[in-house]
Amino acid sequence: MRSSFKKYRNNWIAIILLIALSVVLIQYSHHVKHIASIVDNRPAVQRFYEEPKWDGPLEMAHGDQVEKQIEAKYAASPLQRHRKLNSIKHLSSCSVPNHKPGAANILLNDANLEGLMSRVVFTRSDSLPTDVARFNPNILPYPAGSQYPYIGFVRESLEKKQEIDNSWRHSVWTCDLDWETVDTFGQQLLKCQTQPKRLEIDHWKSKKDSCFKWPWISSGLGQIDPRVFFSPLGEPLMIFGSNGPENCVAQFVVDLRRYVPDLSQRMKLSNVPMRFSNVTYLTRQPPLAEMEKNYFMLFDETNQIFIHHELAERSLALMDDPAQRNLAVYSQAPECVLKLRHSMPDQKRQKIRIHQATNSLRVTLCEYPCEPTLQNTVLVFIAHIKYENWLKVYYRRNLIVMNATAPFEILARSENLNYAGADERQIIYTVSMSWDHVHYRTHAQIPLHYQETNAEGELQTVPKPKVTTADNDLVNDFYHGWLDDTVMIGLGINDKESGVIHVKASKLLDCLEICR
Template sequence: MKNPLSKLAYCSNPDMHPKSNFLLNRATPDGSMARVRFELKNAKFPFYNPNILPYPAGSEYPYFGLVRTKSKSKSMYHHELAYCDLKWAETAVIGHTVLECAEPGMQLDFGEEWTSPDGSCVKHSFLALAQGQTDPRLFFSALGEPLMIFGTNGHHNCLGQFIVDLRVLVPGFDKKMHLSKVPIRYPRLTEIPRVDLEELEKNWFLMYDPLDSNKEYVHYDYLNRDFSPLINDSSLTTSRSSSRSIVDNLLVDYSESTKSANDIHQATNSLLVTLCDFPCIPTIHNTVLIEIVHLKLMHSLTLYYRRYVVVMNATAPFEILGRTENLMYAGTSLTEMVYTVSMVWDKDNFAGHEPWNEKIHGGQEIWFALKTNRAATNSMSADSLMDSSNLYHGWLNDMVLINFGIKDSDSGCIHVRARELLDCIRLAD
């Protein structure tokens, strides 16, 4: 079968540098990234690593935002998450575009906290204490659920990964998002399983197989790829395979004398994208999964990242098809640590086309199993499911909102078309 990326395996911009994808922001007048300016009463520590979800068209505010912060009790830091509704604004002095809180933010209340099991925190024993919530990832599932994966003290290891539906944590969020017909499958903090847990686990993300009733998989690692179905019973199977050289070859073999090191670091959630403009019909042959991965670079105590989109088959076992070159966000500095956190389709705030209508646009092969099987399984009407799956799936001419932290002290975001994000694809061997 012909690789679905074959039509994208070239640079549409003749001035594109062969080693980077330079991304301009379509939401700002000068094309530079927009800062995310957060406000919380009596806050003493910076906010960073923003997760932004768009509200439906016609909402009072365009976005919901969640950031990471911390507090200090005596000599211990406690990690916390805070949220607010976001609106567009401009800085008073220079006139830069920013997203800022419409009203002062609120801290998420998770209720109970716990310590890690005795003896599970070997490398850093202090992590066994109640750490709070770290490294949040907000995303829409293929069912349209607003989910959050985050890290906290594990039940079976030192620090683990948990999943929860944001609608049970944020008052009124269900109504604001118009998701009353979408079931809540994760009403409480649910620890995500894994065979052979590491002492510290972080930055997992979910993938959905649209031709297998949208079955969920957890993606753990890229090097020696490791993923498994997300299930709620005691059985767990893990698929492992060596990662393709298209990801491996990002690593540099540093000698010990250089004091430098590098690693592949998972970053964002996944999105489903059809490799043509709306309203071309999505099929298994033209639709792929994408996710942003980091090349984590360190010299002595200096840390920074390079960013790449990895492109995978839309169905299990999610074979890697290719990747982009280094993503460079306009307005960020090469001397700053810029960490990509999440990405989401932003179709309502930057509408490029009308919603899908099967009577006008035809059938959708890739969603056939989703409509017939998943809808029945979750007591949803097929039409409701198609509407909510639109939050996970998009086309090349749809807008993607990318959110990133800056030096663990600031936050930013950038809007790009999926076509621009996926320019200059390098195909796997």
């Protein structure tokens, strides 16, 4: 009798506990819905800066007037300026005989008689200490008549931990570069002609408890993954990663004239504005990854700045938009890009990721003196397909072609870019692209009475094409080029060394797969 009573008592106790738990869950559900309704209805708190700067803690403000101005510009300009590209069919043409779908696009180096990749040495001596590596080069051309042809910026990483803050240290170094010939086998390489100098950029700490995977980098990371490029105005800018104010590692931009005092004079940029004289924090809509990497800038036809955050789960926003609303909802990554991220046999050990790699450039899809328009001009950048097999890493590289107007619809992509002379078994990482107009452009002066061949094969006089910065907003000497212009591509090798190739834009945009 007692055992039976005990059995029933235990059952009743269990039933009562279940009822009590249900009541708690229902109350919690109502509470969550209430909180959600409050969040959905609360006024938006936006971030804005009176000037580009990084002074530590972020300033928060409602900024109603600023928000209204941004809303008007955001609504009236980016999405309404979308243009249909008339030259899209030209992208599918291929100059390679019997080119097979999926075959790599092999790029020869125009700066080397053998067509092979050239090495870049960022030291005045023959070698660096064994615990120091300088890799991932960024190279900009000096103006004609300069003492040296190029200036280089490179990441330096120390393989040993520093005593300061017990953290890893990374930094950016610069020097002037010129060609030298290797005595052993007569190859040319770019080498520092001036003593490399470190850019003295301040250090700061990440937000507290934001570095879960990499706790040792929460203080004093330094600068990683520098990307150096010219804006359409001629500003020499650098985007880099460092300790973040909201997450572990964030992205920042700065004008390099801030840290290379005579750069403006050497580059002849005295009339070029300096909008990023202070290190400027670049953010995006949350949630932020623990480590944000490789943002790059897009410049539309009016040279407004957009920040491209991510390619696969595409994210881009107008830089002036305090809310950083994602424009990619109107131009998501197409299947031609996403299919590169195919499944692997061993899902636990093998992974494939799509990574942004370089800055962007503006290209007109014809040779000079073809007149650049919104119907024949695109933006391009290089992305990486990263293969991870346990501790081994391997990259494939693809050129991505976009509309030149917001929301920058992806139009086409290349097959794997293979740099002649590079060992595909190594980590070959594309870092930067820049136009080398100074050393390779050979544009003839356009005659006053310009003639073209019509459909019947007859010469006819036509209006002189608008191909200068004075009469065409798409044209400039820094961010824009034609198919017959030369692109200089900086390469990182095995996270240890650097390389560079020069290639015609027409070769980069050859044998493309159309995405629509």
